Amino acid sequence: MKRLTLLIPLLIIFSHVSSQIDRGGIPRSFGTKSFYKSDSIILVASPDMNMIKSEDEADANMEKPYRVGVPVSISLNTSNSGIWMDYPGGGKLWRLHLRSPGAVALGVDYSNFYLPVSSDLFIYNPDHSQIAGAYTSFNNTNGHSFATRPLAGDELILEYYQPEGCKEEPSIIVSGLNYIYRGMDVGLDKNGYNFGASGPCEVNIHCSEGDNWLAQSHGVVRMLTRVNGQSIWCTGSLLNNTHLDFSPIVLTANHCSINAGNIASSEDLEKWIFYFNYEATGCDKPLSEPGIQSMTGAEKLASSQNPVTMGSDFYLVKLKQDIPVTYNPYFNGWKVTDVASPSGVGIHHPEGDIKKISTYTQPIVSGKWESTDETHWKVNWSATTHGYGVTEGGSSGSPLFNSEGLLIGSLTGGESACSNAGGTDYYGKISYSWASNGTADSMQLRPWLDPLNLGRTLLRGMSRTVQFEANVEQVPIGGAVDFRDLTASSVYDWKWQFEGGEPSESSDKNPSGIVYNSFGRYKVSLRVSYLLDTDSLVDSLTRTDYIQVSALVYPNPTKGALSVFTNVKNSETVKIEVFTPLGVLVKSQSWSGDEGPLVSIDLPTAGNLFIVRIDRAGAVQTEKVIVLRP
Structure with missing residues (x-):
């Protein structure tokens, strides 16, 4: 049967993880070289390639599928393998470095996969040319198996981030590697197995x-x-x-x-x-x-x-x-x-x-x-x-x-x-x-x-009809945002909802001047009614954490005293941490929004540069603050 082929950085404004399938992004360790010094590699035995070759030859004679990968069983988790370390921006990281010699590509199989809310997992190769993730609580399997896609090469690293204050533990039970040994040619650059492997007569879809x-x-x-x-x-x-x-x-x-x-x-x-x-x-x-x-x-x-x-x-x-x-x-x-x-x-x-x-x-x-x-x-x-x-x-x-x-x-x-x-x-x-x-x-x-x-x-x-965009996705407190409906179908009714915005709702096609007055990350939803042939249909889209509202940190530069205005007026806790440029925590202060929207802090008496980190329910903002000494 011929047709078968077997086979963040530290200084980032908002680092809260959104719930997507594979949202992209950059593992946090990429911004801190010191993490790599303590890595130890776990060597996973390669499969018996002589036996596999013999099996493949027998399969070819019987016109069986063209196999490209086999499973290699292991049993590793966050308790018995890898290393844990504190992350300078808060929270901690777990890293697991695996190598199985001779593999063209490696994927990871999990017998159980559970990530707490606001945590995430990346998988990448040592030269950072390929990154899978971020995987989040959205990917939790409720006790079932899971797999992450293969990455080119015979070596990969798993990196899990657990935010500070997280009381749940992850369940990342690595039960095996998907050992790809053939049929996944590396393309013109090293970014992908099997890229460019088809015959020269084939026609790309965008011709x-x-x-x-x-x-x-x-x-x-x-x-x-x-x-x-x-x-x-x-x-x-x-x-x-x-x-x-x-x-x-x-x-x-x-x-x-x-x-x-x-x-x-x-x-x-x-x-x-x-x-x-x-x-x-x-x-x-x-x-x-x-x-x-x-x-x-x-x-x-x-x-x-x-x-x-x-x-x-x-x-x-x-x-x-x-x-x-x-x-x-x-x-x-x-x-x-x-x-x-x-x-x-x-x-x-x-x-x-x-x-x-x-x-x-x-x-x-x-x-x-x-x-x-x-x-x-x-x-x-x-x-x-x-x-x-x-x-x-x-x-x-x-x-x-x-x-x-x-x-x-x-x-x-x-x-x-x-x-x-x-x-x-x-x-x-x-x-x-x-x-x-x-x-x-x-x-x-x-x-x-x-x-x-x-x-x-x-x-x-039919396609997912509803689409929209904002003219800006990040504003300071008091900033206004305009929204535009991009839906291509014959829409006759719009229902917008703006979490944290004023007004909080609109029935306009393109609402403008939505004002955001409090620090945080806010979702925006649009529900439309439209016609497809003679059918009347409804579709909706919610963009979680879409609008990012920055707190005001002033004065900057400062002579030592700093004010942080969040305008948070509810019972949620806001936490401020101050770090040295080397990531050493030198001050931490928390308060409830009920205590007031403005807080003042005194920076340490020694040092001219600090990193101020503001956290509200996982919405994180960091600022470089310069201190002018007399």
Whole structure:
């Protein structure tokens, strides 16, 4: 089956962690060189590569999946491994440095994963060229397994930050490494495994061939699936459903869940990684890898799995969390009538590479993959302006679109390649997957894509409609902010909410002059009502910690006395700490907002430069203060 490929800094204004899937950012130790002096590396034994080579050769002779990674079991946690250290900006850090010689890339598996609120975890390689994270309490698995995406190289570091005053302990139980040993070539720079690994004939999605398919492409995801711990590259597609509720449903191929007779377990599915918008921004091959937007974990909804026949080879999952609006997801539409399309495209991640598009200009033909008739569409690709898009390992499960822009199939396999561009590929029909693989809900698409039982045979795609922006995201106390609705659809009603703002609500399309009078970080929400065809829909977006309001610290420079105005007037505690430039805490003072919005502090009598840190419920502001001595 050819298509299978297994496989902050210290001086920062606001360092509060927002709850996102993988929010980005910089590990705190990067700003303090002294942290690296006490690091010790834990050496993890590499797998038996001679045995693995022998297994791979046997698999190749039997046309089994192309494996690229194997699990290596370990048992490490914050109590028995790594080092703890105080962080100069407050709180503490735990670092775990791992190396498994010879790996092309390493991922981390967890048997339990729990992070307290306001804490975070980063994973990075020693030269800081790759960073995964920050992972936060939003990623907590409630006692279940978890995995973080592989990073290039045979060495990585885990860094956990626990804020000062946190009374909960994390549960970071590292149960294994995902040891990637082949099939993940390093790209033109060292920032990414398998970047640029697909064939030279492939066409990037942002070439002219993709101009009319960019909406659909936002629904196509790169997938690193796990089967009995083994790693497999595949492609999947988000799908719309008749609830029109942006449910994170992904369609791929059933064979992406099978390897060497093993079927993906629920624990395996908790470690599946989904990559969004992994694509070039232009037509030319980029010189560096795209940024990573990823999610981890899914549950199975249905598949064509059958001990007698593979049927239409579909596998349907639901992601563990809703997809962040910032990922700009598109939930692809579909059509279930068994009608051959005269033209269309396939969008996919060959060899796990950046997103590509393949074009067909001849009518597709009904056919079969195994013994059952009419299960698949047979497709032959066409040469286009910028290449001759085909499919490769890693393209498995990718969507086939008809001339209306609707999904009609998912890739099983075939013979096309850059060296055999005229080869035929086979896509499992949506029309067959709808209800023909079996009678149970677990073997059909219909109960999941038409949960309202409307009898729909066609449903258009849709995106997360609501978007907005502020003219500024950081203001001093008393500052005003203007907001602008960026929603593209036909909106007829707006409901804004401004935490900490005056006024706190608005029904204007573009409200202006919202004033913020207290130090802190505040969320903004927008709920819109709009029309999609004849359906009236509602969508909402909340940006947590979106507006950052700075306290006033004055005078600066000072002769020794300092005033801090927060205008906090409730029972929340505000804490002020003073550090030397070397991170030594020399003064700490806390008070309740009920005691007054202004506090005065006397700086130490020796020294000309101090770092003042103000903390209100995790919203942190730091200021350099200069002292002028007589």
